[in-house]
Amino acid sequence: MTARLTPPVSARDHAQGPADAPVTLVEYGDYECPHCGRAYPIVKAVQRSMGNDLRFVFRNFPLAKSHEHAEHAAEMAEAADQHGKFWPMHDILFENQDALEDENLVAYAATLGIDPVWAATALAQGLFQERVREDFASGVRSGVNGTPTFFINGARYDGLLHPTALLEALVLAATPE
Amino acid sequence: MSPLLSAGTPAPDFTLPKSPDAKLRLADTRGHPVILAFYPADWSPVCGDELTVFNEVLPEFQRYRAELLGISVDGVWCHKAYAAARHFDFTLLADFEPKGAVSRAYGAYRAQDGFSERALFVLDAAGVIRWSYLSPVGVNPGADGILAALEALK
Numbered sequence: 001m002t003a004r005l006t007p008p009v010s011a012r013d014h015a016q017g018p019a020d021a022p023v024t025l026v027e028y029g030d031y032e033c034p035h036c037g038r039a040y041p042i043v044k045a046v047q048r049s050m051g052n053d054l055r056f057v058f059r060n061f062p063l064a065k066s067h068e069h070a071e072h073a074a075e076m077a078e079a080a081d082q083h084g085k086f087w088p089m090h091d092i093l094f095e096n097q098d099a100l101e102d103e104n105l106v107a108y109a110a111t112l113g114i115d116p117v118w119a120a121t122a123l124a125q126g127l128f129q130e131r132v133r134e135d136f137a138s139g140v141r142s143g144v145n146g147t148p149t150f151f152i153n154g155a156r157y158d159g160l161l162h163p164t165a166l167l168e169a170l171v172l173a174a175t176p177e
Numbered sequence: 178m179s180p181l182l183s184a185g186t187p188a189p190d191f192t193l194p195k196s197p198d199a200k201l202r203l204a205d206t207r208g209h210p211v212i213l214a215f216y217p218a219d220w221s222p223v224c225g226d227e228l229t230v231f232n233e234v235l236p237e238f239q240r241y242r243a244e245l246l247g248i249s250v251d252g253v254w255c256h257k258a259y260a261a262a263r264h265f266d267f268t269l270l271a272d273f274e275p276k277g278a279v280s281r282a283y284g285a286y287r288a289q290d291g292f293s294e295r296a297l298f299v300l301d302a303a304g305v306i307r308w309s310y311l312s313p314v315g316v317n318p319g320a321d322g323i324l325a326a327l328e329a330l331k
Binding site for chain 2: 003140143146
């Protein structure tokens with residue numbers, strides 16, 4: 001049983017780094033999950049080390065029964081994307097994992113210049129539920145086995161959540177055979 | 178150590194406690210698919226682990242009318258506290274006495290460690306194993322293999 005990213009990365013994904021980078025790292029994550037919070041600076045570190053050799057993609061995998069704020073946090077990141085602010089919101093959420101109440105989320109939107117009334121309405125009406133649900137379903141099909149789950153060039157990474165180990169795996173994937 | 182039971186094998190029947198005052202007999206679950214998820218222990222240090230993911234995927238399993246049963250050697254009171262803490266909406270069975278007997282019958286016991294393997298079985302409505310999977314040590318399986326096996330039952 002090989003866990004492969006399904007569907008592959010496409011234009012619908014949120015990506016940082018060049019589309020033609022030799023390595024693509026995909027994270028399925030949950031903004032309230034402490035392990036994802038621990039992974040956040042590790043991803044930043046490997047991005048700094050790899051530079052333009054790495055493209056990083058984030059997909060939503062909120063464990064809503066365990067983390068009561070995770071679903072709305074994911075929806076707010078998607079809402080911010082409508083205003084070109086996905087990554088700034090992504091970073092704010094991971095840097096404020098202990099303050100993810102709806103009023104916090106709306107306040108973060110306001111700090112990014114997004115109309116807070118619109119942001120609150122987007123949450124209340126579930127405008128981005130479907131998008132989050134699509135990510136979740138793709139994660140299930142891809143063999144996500146917890147949060148965070150990483151895929152390197154489409155193959156699930158089962159190694160340690162540690163900067164050195166992750167970087168080694170990424171460099172290996174970037175090296176032509 | 179006997180090997181993991183494989184597809185085509187009738188699932189060995191068992192009766193295990195599912196709560197402090199109730200038991201579940203596997204034969205009583207006939208009529209719909211059953212997923213048996215053997216796992217090493219309650220209270221794994223990983224919060225977003227295999228069972229947490231399966232708990233979120235329950236609606237997908239239910240689309241195939243499949244029932245998920247988690248099995249470890251932990252006792253019923255331990256299971257009760259664990260399921261409540263993790264908000265699990267499926268049954269945990271205690272393979273506690275004689276310890277690991279059901280896990281052994283399925284070839285899913287680590288005698289050297291004294292706990293169950295991370296092993297998955299999909300049983301059809303007649304109680305025959307249609308898919309089984311032994312996960313490498315330390316690697317949580319996802320739900321993709323289970324869903325593919327349920328899809329193949331149709």
